Amino acid sequence: MTASQPLILGEMPSLSKLYVNAAATAARRRILGSHADGVLPAVSHEVRDVRPDVENLTAYQHLLGETASDVLPAGFIHALAFPVAMSVMNRDDFPLPLLGMIHLRNVIEYRRPVRFTEPLDIVARAATLRAHRAGTQLDIVAEVRASGGGDICWSGVSTYLAKGVFLPGIDKASAAVAPQGFSAPDPTALWQLGVDTGRAYAAVSGDFNPIHLSVLSAKALGFRRSIAHGMYLASRALADVGAAKGDAFRWEVAFEAPVFLPARVALDISTAETGDGGWLRSGYVAWSPRSGRKHFSGSVAAL
Structure with a gap:
C-alpha cells in the first residue's frame, strides 16, 4: 500500500482516549454489525516536533534495565511512536477491531543514536492485510526522523492479529503456519x-x-x-x-x-x-x- 499525503495531527494522540473510543466503536459494531470490507485506510498519520520527556526516559531506563544515557533506547522510541500508530488503528475506516488485538512480531531498524534533546517527526500507516490461521493480521509501519526533513533514524514494522476476525477478500492460503x-x-x-x-x-x-x-x-x-x-x-x-x-x-x-x-x-x-x-x-x-x-x-x- 502506498499512503496518500499524511494527515498532520496537531498534538500527540492520547492513548487513554484512543482506548475509550475503541471500546465505544466495538460496542457500536456489536449492535449495528460490522461492515468491514478488507480495505485499509490509504492515509498516514503524522505528529511533528515531538520532544521526549527526560524524566519519562529515566523511568523507562530504570524499569527495563537500560544504562542511564541521553540516547533513546530503541524500545523507548517504539513507545514514543505508539500513540501515532494507534491513532491509525482507531480510525472509523480501519477494518479490524482495535481492542483485543494480539501483537505477533516486530522488526525495527535503529539507524543511528537518537538523543532526547532532538525534536522528532513521527509518521505511521497501516499496510498489508493478510490471513492468519486464527484470523486476520496486518502491519503497522512507523518511521521517526529528525524534525525539519532529516533522514529516517528509526523505523519499525509491528504485526498484529485480530483473532477470530476473517475479512472478505483475504486469501486464506496465505495464513501463517503453526x-x-x-x-x-x-x-x-x-x-x-x-x-x-x-x-x-x-x-x-x-x-x-x-x-x-x-x-x-x-x-x-x-x-x-x-x-x-x-x-x-x-x-x-x-x-x-x-x-x-x-x-x-x-x-x-x-x-x-x-x-x-x-x-x-x-x-x-x-x-x-x-x-x-x-x-x-x-x-x-x-x-x-x-x-x-x-x-x-x-x-x-x-x-
Missing part, C-alpha cells in the same frame, strides 16, 4: 515478573491496554489473567543484550505465547562473533521454566 516444536536451552537469565508488571510498563510507555492492567480488565477481553506487554518483554531482552548491539542495529522479535502475570520467564542470549572478536549478531529466546513453552524469540544484528 509454530514448530521447541526444546529449551540452558537459560542465561531468569526474570521474576510481578502481577503489577503490566501497570509498571504502562506508566512509562503510556500503553494502558486493559489486557495488561488487571485480572478483571483482561477477563473482560477474553484473557484468563493480565498479560505482560510484548514490547516490555522484547525491550527487556534487548537491554540484556547490552552494549554488544552497537549504535545501529536491526532488532527482530516474534511472539508465540503470552506471559500471564505473575510469571517466571527463562531467557537465553547467544552472541556470534567474528574471528577477531568483532560482534555480528545476538539471538535470544524466552520460555516458561515451568511448562517449557516458548514465549518469544528474536535477534539483534549490526547494521
